[in-house]
Amino acid sequence: MSSWPDPTLTVDGKVGIGTETPSQELDVIGDISAKNLTLQGSLTIDKNLTVGGNFQLGTLSINTFSSDGNLADNSNLAVPTEQAVKTYVDNEITKVNNALDTKAALNGAASQDFATNNLTVSGNFQLGTLSIKEFSEDGNLTDSSNSAIPTEQAVKTYVDNQITQVNNALDTKAALNGTASQNFATNNLSVGGNLRVSGNLEVQGDLIARDTEHIAGNVSLGDADNDEVKITGVIRSGHSSGALRIDDALHTSGAFTVDGGSANFDTSDGKYPLIISRLGSANQAAKISVHDSLMTFHYINDEASNSIWFRLQNTDTETGRGINANDNVVMTLRGDSTGGKVGIGTTNPNAKLDVSGDIQxxxxxxxxxxxxxxxxxxxxxxxxxxxxxxxxxxxxxxxxxxxxxxxxxxx
Structure with missing residues (x-):
């Protein structure tokens, strides 16, 4: 052994500091203070490790552990503690879903304090039962690895990006209770209970109801004259009168059919209960068929001859059987400029009373x-x-x- 002091100290056996029976190559009972410490093997510390400068793991070095739950510095030189990361993630998730029990769980836990000035680890760094090989500043957490620890900035960037994808705005909050103050966007939303909307509910696609839907109050469908409402099925009335009530005018471009009952037209305001009109000359404005007695009533507006015809016609097949070609015309009332004519057995009465057939x-x-x-x-x-x-x-x-x-x- 060379004399003391010597800039280079070489020991063939074990060195003990604070102990007379060293069990390792270097066995120190107490604190170690070093400006630069390079280890080729493993480092086991039973108590505290204090680093006064930077601590480098892989290619990235840090100078502090941060317990700030807000990650306010947003620095790549600081590593947030487990509590800081949990606090920050919990706070951000709470802003989204207002759930106080949301946790951002980190794997592993430190059992002792560790302090050092600068610590460089060439291999893996084990804390508790989990070992890591590097600090990561990737804000996308692309590798999704348990062998890397994200920096404070990387964690904040990743969480902010995830929240941005949910609400498309950094400050958007999706309130679960109360009134939402900002917009909320999602791909699929499943509601197990009741969904209450205080404002407008806008559906850009199809609104599909799998069961009977009850809407209390007024319902408005469409906002333009050419909007259509298609109903595949039957419309039933829940009105106290048992009838389907329509307070405004009813216009249909197709057939209007009443099956299994009577069509009653009643009014108490002095107006006509039933008005049927049709434009165009020589057109049938109204046709009423009574299938039980095979009779048909026609109302024809013949603008070409300035006449209005009311015709009661037998729709039986007497004409087809060759009995009488005129028997199917029962009665015709013609209103014209001469004061009107009545025809029996003729479709075109030319006298006040024109009878085609016998008179008894x-x-x-x-x-x-x-x-x-x-x-x-x-x-x-x-x-x-x-x-x-x-x-x-x-x-x-x-x-x-x-x-x-x-x-x-x-x-």
């Missing part, structure tokens, strides 16, 4: 003008003293004039 009367038949048959002639039967008007059914005329009188009977 049990009372008086009177006329202030000439009464003529269909062909314009009236024939008297001298045998029966009956006058026939285009038919085999006689019109009986009573008179006190002798039969052989030269006076002719004329109607």
């Amino acid at each position: 009367a049990t009372g008086k038949l009177s006329s202030q003008e000439q009464l003529s048959s269909q062909d314009g002639k009236v024939r008297r039967d001298f045998v029966t003293w009956n006058t026939r008007v285009g038919t085999s059914n006689p019109i009986h005329i009573k008179t006190n004039i002798p039969k052989k009188s030269s006076v002719m009977y004329r109607i």
Whole structure:
């Protein structure tokens, strides 16, 4: 052994400081203070390790452990403690979901204090049961490795980026209780209980209800005249009257059908209960069919002839069977500029009363003008003293004039 002091000290055996029986190559009972300490092997410390300068692990060096739960310095020279990381993550998550029990768990726990000026570890650094090989400043935590510890800035950057992806704004908060003060965006949202919306609920896609939906209050559908409401199914009324009530005008461009009941039109304001109109000449504005008796009622607006027709028509197949080609026309009422005409058995009455067929009367038949048959002639039967008007059914005329009188009977 060289003499003391010597700039280089070489010991072949074990060196003990504070102990007479060293069990290791260097066994120190007490504190160690060193400006630069380089170790080729493992370092085991039973008590405290204090580093006054920087502590380098891998390619990154730090100069402090930070217990600031807000990571305010946002520095790559500081490593947050487990409590600081947990506090920061808990606070940030609390801002998002207002859940006080959210935890950002870190693996491992330090059992003793460690203080040193500068500490460089070429291999892995084990703290508790977990060993790491480097400090990471990757704000994306790309490797997602248990062998790396993120710096304070890396943790803050990663958490901030994750929160940004949730609410698309750094200061957005998704309040679970109370009223949300900022926007909230998510891909899929599952609600196990009730969802209460104090403002407007906007759905840009389809709104699908799997069960019966109850909406208390008024419901407004559409905000433009060309918006459509499609209902595949049946509309039922829950009104106290049992009827489907429509307070405004009802317009339909298709057929309006009433099945299994009656269509009642009632009004108490003095207006017409039923108004049917259609534009265009020679168009059927209204058609009412009674299938039980095979009758059809037509209302035709013939603008070409300035007329309005009301027609009651037999829809039986007598015409098809060749019985009478005119039997299917029962009655026609024609309103025109002459005051109106009535036709029986004709679709186009030309006289005040135009009858295509026989006339049978049990009372008086009177006329202030000439009464003529269909062909314009009236024939008297001298045998029966009956006058026939285009038919085999006689019109009986009573008179006190002798039969052989030269006076002719004329109607």
